Amino acid sequence: MSSFKRDKKEEEDGGGNPFQNIEKTTVLQEARLFNENIINAKKCTHILTKILYLLNQGEQLGATEATEVFFAMTKLFQSKDVILRRMVYLGIKELSSIADDVIIVTSSLTKDMTGKEDLYRAAAIRALCSITDATMLQAIERYMKQAIVDKNPAVSSAALVSSLHMTKMASDVIKRWVNEAQEAVNSENIMVQFHALGVLYHIRKSDRLAVTKLVARLTRMSLKSPYAVCMLVRIAAKLLEEEETGNDSPLFEFIESCLRHKSEMVIYEAAHAIVNLRRTTSRELAPAISVLQLFCGSPKPTLRFAAVRTLNQVAINHPTAVTACNLDLENLITDSNRSIATLAITTLLKTGAESSVDRLMKQIATFVSEISDEFKVVVVQAIRALALKFPRKHSVLMNFLSAMLRDEGGLEYKASIADTIITIIEDNAEAKETGLAHLCEFIEDCEHTSLAVRILHLLGKEGPRTKQPSRYIRFIYNRVILENPTVRAAAVSAMAQFGALCPDLLENIQVLLARCQMDSDDEVRDRAAYYSNILKQQDKTLYNNYILDPLQISIPSLERCLREYILTNTEEPFDIKSVPLAALPTEEEKQINNQKSDGMLITTGPVKPIPVSREENYSEKLSTIPALQQLGPLFKSSDIVELTESETEYVVCCIKHCYTRHLVLQFDCVNTLNDQLLENVRVQLDPSEGYKIVNEIPCPKLPYNEMGTAYVVLQFPEDLPNTVGTFGAVLKFVVKDCDPNTGLPDTDEGYDDEYMLEDLEVVLGDQIQRVNKVNWGAAWEEAGNNFVEMEDTYSLSSMGTLEEAVKNIIQFLGLQPAERTDKVPEGKTTHTLLLAGLFRGGFEILVRSKLALADGITMQLTVRSTDTDVAELITSAVG
């Protein structure tokens, strides 16, 4: 006690952290004390604390160091001191992943976990499971099973949580413990019940039927632990999402009944689940919202925070439902907790009317400097939503954003502001000039390289098309003088864009680029020399291909192709056409991305790997099949086409892979009958005229519930018009009856059988890769000289609106819309859609489609292509 008092006094004296100045080497020296014959428990505990402190501060131990400490530590097992022993368990857990031969303590830990001392048992189980690998698990399985059903709740919980951790490495062993976990669910202890449910769910989560049964049984049982009920609500909500039935199922009833649970935690969880279900109607939503409303007035800040945070999320999908809470939210604006206030305001911004925007913005401005970055991001996202909703308010919002840009803040925060400004610029032409001006000002003093590079790129893209391009040059050139090499290089590229697009500035740009050629950095000099030379040629074609349009190919593929090229050691020069084009994100993917950012306070997971194009993925898979290797590079892979209903005996999907002269059809088959083993599975095609089947690769074996793949290789017809057609398809295979449990066939003899599939259509879009033309107009003009042009007029009687027509044309032709012409301005009766793409074999296609609305839609389609047949094909395909 006396020592405790002294410690406290020292702390007050400003001694601070007693572990502040410890060093790894000294502590490791001290750890030799563990080897003494007679153990001084107090000293050893202190040393162990230091080791744990170091490890938790991120200090790295080498394998030898760790092993040495670990073995010294194992000698402490002879001590009877409870505190020291428990420290040893912690030490084992920390070092288990670094040190070698950690299994040495298995027996000692097993002894402790089954021993009489309760204080050791739980900790010993956790330590034991951290040192055990899949092969050793068998040896301790018996003890683990006993521990799960132990009377002592701490022991039981420890065993359950450890099993949960071990499902990652040995799920099949843990599955055998299901009976014990089942028994633990009935425990009186709230934690044990919760942990047991977690284990049970993890064991069964891959089996939907089992989960449904589990939930059905437990909802009737009325669990004692609120934590377990919360988890059950989550599982039920997940099941509901997966089920296609409506919300009148017993699961929904259960969730709704939880709104009347006595624990606040459960009530919140249920409300949260209901409002986040995708298909809730406003009537079902009402009780949940009213519960949240009630929480908004709670004296507990956590409840208020949870409620307002959930309301904030829901505000996007169900603004009307949240409007009912507006009064309560207004009260929360002045809440002493800034996080609650921020969320309240941003929620109101999402639901509020245009008139209240000014007032709310003023309110935020009063405390925006006091809140943390995360919440500032929430505010910025709310502003983005607002700007899209009320375009007329852009000046207020833009001013506010630029003020925020000037404040202190982290990269994520600044990036989200820049993002928002960029979205506003793209969406609203009026706001473009002011937005660019704000961004220019921002990069004058921007510490984040990645952000500066992005903004420079945007300036290069948008700047030349403004009324007064010259004013941006100064900002960009300032970067060349003041910034690091990465930013300087980006600035050089941006300047080149101006040079290419604004002939009157070309001379000045050349002077600036000449100066950049004396830069100290290689990349900057290279870029400057490259652009300067191209600009000197004064050739529009060169401008288009090498300055304005970025490289369209997928970078990972390029890397792979170059690597292969170097390995083959041929004399031929490298052909860039052999590299697949980069896949452009489709509208849907973009929307998903947007939706993600619309939610709030999303924990950002690990950084996503660079998205690899679908072609790249397939290409790798296909190149492993010898028969497909000589077909050349993969040009395009289509989306997955389902050839059966999703719940039939055999499920077959098709992916069409287009090569220069060949079409490869990949049939992914799944056998859903557990008493059948299929062999020699192939798809018999009835191709349309002109197609020739070159090769068939059947799937040798298709056991229950596994995916097998069969391929058919076809040669494209010589006549291009024939390439579009419909193929009949039949799945053929040999059936062998088998035992559902083992999957082994009963007899060696099977019988032939077949299964009708839906017809497969090969359309124009399968042979065309989308290409993003940044400067479509220039490419079009240039194509006027040397491309073939075809023109035709059609009447599209089946379509009622311009949007619908635009959408259908894009989908049908499989071309990439350029210059944002895929968005039809409201209230117009005519529209011009500009498209670009690449036909297999490397033929460029540019399409201009003029649409007019008058009793149905009239379309004038102009196609320019490097190849006559391709152009003809496109015009004829539309008709």
Added chain:
Amino acid sequence: MGLFQKLAFFLGIRRKEVNVLVIGLNNSGKSTIINHFKDEEEKVAEIVPTVGFNVEKFQNQNLSFTAFDMSGHGRYRDLWEHYYKDCHGIIFVIDSSDRLRLVVVKDELDLLLQHPDICNRKIPILFFGNKMDCKDALSSVKIAAGLGLDKIMDKPWHISASNALTGDGLQEGVEWLTQQIRETIVTRN
């Protein structure tokens, strides 16, 4: 520290604590031997193969033993050496009915004797020729000859035939070890 312990400490009659290492091939009976020395209430009815090691404590003639009962399984034998440094005595258990693996025992013993932490110390080694009740068990003399124990000059050693299940021969061996350790401690002091 209690008053009595303090007193005992000053008077020098406090029990001495020593570490001994129990090694030998797997299934030779190490854990069973240690189990025999434990107090009646701590004894385990069923002995399972040790994984890694176990720490056990027992007393003999006022000397308090801390025994590191090592696993004899092939993959753990490399780990014995981590515990060589600070032990006062070694108990080496041999399955006298396992003629076939006597060569393996010899290999392990040679490795032990050549280890830098062992070779320069005058550390007592007690050999138990365990399972002497088995029909085809080798006698302790034969084992000693087979292992070449007579070549060990710089360390006191002793071999006794034992039966860990009944306890025959165990007491005699440990008494020898106690004597030896007591002597080394006395001379060191």
